[in-house]
Amino acid sequence: MTLFTDEKLFEDEKLDFENMSITDLLKWAEITYGGDLVLAASFQDTVMIDIVTKVIPNIKTVFIDTGMHFDETLEFVEKVKEFYSLNLIVLEPAEDACNFPCGVNGCCKKRKVEPFNKYLKDSKTKAWISGIKRVDTKERADAPVVGWDDSKGLIKINPIVTWTESDVENYSKQNQLLKHPLVSKGYLSIGCAPTTSPVKPGEPIRSGRWVNLDKTECGLHI
Ligand code: SF4
Numbered sequence: 001m002t003l004f005t006d007e008k009l010f011e012d013e014k015l016d017f018e019n020m021s022i023t024d025l026l027k028w029a030e031i032t033y034g035g036d037l038v039l040a041a042s043f044q045d046t047v048m049i050d051i052v053t054k055v056i057p058n059i060k061t062v063f064i065d066t067g068m069h070f071d072e073t074l075e076f077v078e079k080v081k082e083f084y085s086l087n088l089i090v091l092e093p094a095e096d097a098c099n100f101p102c103g104v105n106g107c108c109k110k111r112k113v114e115p116f117n118k119y120l121k122d123s124k125t126k127a128w129i130s131g132i133k134r135v136d137t138k139e140r141a142d143a144p145v146v147g148w149d150d151s152k153g154l155i156k157i158n159p160i161v162t163w164t165e166s167d168v169e170n171y172s173k174q175n176q177l178l179k180h181p182l183v184s185k186g187y188l189s190i191g192c193a194p195t196t197s198p199v200k201p202g203e204p205i206r207s208g209r210w211v212n213l214d215k216t217e218c219g220l221h222i
Contacts, residue, residue: 017145022159026055036126038062043077044190046177048131053084064091066111068192072181091115102194108218127155133163137216
């Protein structure tokens with residue numbers, strides 16, 4: 001991801017996204033992109049949903065239903081939707097998604113990446129908000145707070161990109177957020193059921209994703 005498409009805009013306004021408060025960042029995003037802004041939520045927790053809806057209550061929130069989620073995740077989506085009165089958009093896998101062996105790139109491509117990219121294009125979205133953090137994976141280590149997402153052709157905003165796992169945990173506790181029911185069973189990073197495992201104590205949070213596969217990203221963020 002490169003900084004930025006519209007470099008002049010950012011230079012003129014001298015916006016220091018790296019040091020801006022999350023509230024100011026989201027206010028800027030709403031003023032700049034209005035209804036052309038979406039939040040992508042994995043629903044493994046509600047941190048991003050809680051943070052963003054406090055500033056932009058009616059933001060379009062996208063959940064990508066891969067058809068492979070845990071039942072608990074689908075139930076949690078409904079619970080969270082009701083709790084926050086979410087303006088929720090649920091995307092489905094591409095029509096030609098086959099039952100590839102889970103974990104191969106073609107599976108994520110047809111069940112996550114293509115539906116999301118199609119939605120962004122069809123809805124003429126100009127900016128999307130994600131909950132990635134630099135500590136998540138090596139591919140995310142240099143992610144900016146605001147940058148141009150080459151793969152999608154729009155602006156990507158990462159409000160908690162500088163956060164650690166402790167920051168997420170502290171925010172969840174302080175704000176008494178709803179918890180995904182599988183967290184108490186050791187699932188600390190929750191994706192599709194066939195490719196998500198519980199994490200052993202002391203292991204990295206994302207170590208339960210695509211276990212034994214040479215894969216750390218689904219393709220949405222790279
Ligand atoms: S996370 Fe696994 S099951 Fe889900 S779309 Fe990707 S490869 Fe398929």
